[in-house]
Amino acid sequence: MMKFFDRSFLYNPLGQYLSWLKCKGWYQINHWGQHLRIGYLSRISNVTFGRYNIVGEHCMLINCSMGDFSYVNSYSYVLNAAIGRYCSIGPNVKIAPGKHPTSVFVSTHPVTFNNQVNMLRNYCKEEKFRNYSPVTIGNDVWIGANAIIIDGVNIADGAIIAANSLVTKDVGPFEIVGGTPAKFIKKRFDDDQIICLLETSWWDKDEEWVQKNISKFWDIEDFTHADLNEA
Template sequence: MADTDDLRFQNDQPRIHPSAQLKGVKLGKYAEVGERVILRDVTAGDFTYFERHSEGIYADIGRFCSIASNVRINALEHPMERLTTHKISYRPNEFFRYQGIDNAFRARRQAKRVNIGHDVWIGHGAVIMPAVKIGHGAVIGANAVVTRDVAPYTIVAGNPARLIRPRFSDDVTARLLQLEWWDWPSATIFEAIPDIQSLSIENFLAKWETRGAG
């Protein structure tokens, strides 16, 4: 049964603000794209949302990610080894006739995709640099500049972003990664919400580790 056939659920189609610009984008169920968001060659999983004025290119983003306003995912990498870092070297077609885009430079950019796991929270104004991988459950602080991979269930912040602390103990983190709750059917997540709201993480795991996927 589709979610939309079940009265417990809202329409599961992505919600896209009319001012958003999307090209080559694949969105999961219940995904949301806010005002003036710009996405190019991006996949985003179920329930993931982008707040206003965020941008992303060449990125694969998991389910249940919370992306705040003014976030930049896979910020443009300029060719510092060339005579000039200006876009005249890789997009000369914007200034001259008979000069095409530099396809080799574009391929270089495309090869450095950003990979963001499930249930990641990216704070206001954060910048994710090319080729970075962010693990499940991680938290990126506001205005952070992420230049290196981020481990699952850790909190990073600053410029450049540095580890602040893990969200949970190593044991709880391992159990959460084993749980893979983001893959549960929507009906199971619906049932679990009261426990998500009221139980400690340890008690939630104790209750749901053996029944969640069902």
């Protein structure tokens, strides 16, 4: 009888709603004044937020940090990720979804190399393969809908990940990548402009500075030729 019974028998719409309400209330109260918004039925665990963060509906965020103004759109799954400021993460994005061994180990099945609580039976009593690695995402990064970012990848400041891409290796500053697996397409700006943006690091400026200089954000030539330290 115990083998037949599992926790899913207890799941119901009211229980899910109450669990979400508890999570939403706890995070938004503990981040009072930071303007945090958590969408309907999203699951959040061990996440550190900045200011003005938005999590869409039906998301899962576990073991993450998010910088100011970054948001995650609906139905995204984000694990073990450090996300910088002003990042835009589209719907149905998967970040650090986990990995399996592809060589040396005889089998790719986790019951043969780890003692995972979500498995009904394990052959191992200890971890023989670490099936996750943290992902680092810089500032002002845009990740398009349905993209997958594999464990251990680093995405630098200003990068763009095209929709439906599978990112398996690091992405450089202000690079645009796309495809399966994702490949370099082009840089967003020329090298001198990129150097200027990286040196300015506008994403680290306070909100008053950004507001004061916002008109220069609408054209890269205006931004790179402006005396921003004096503005």
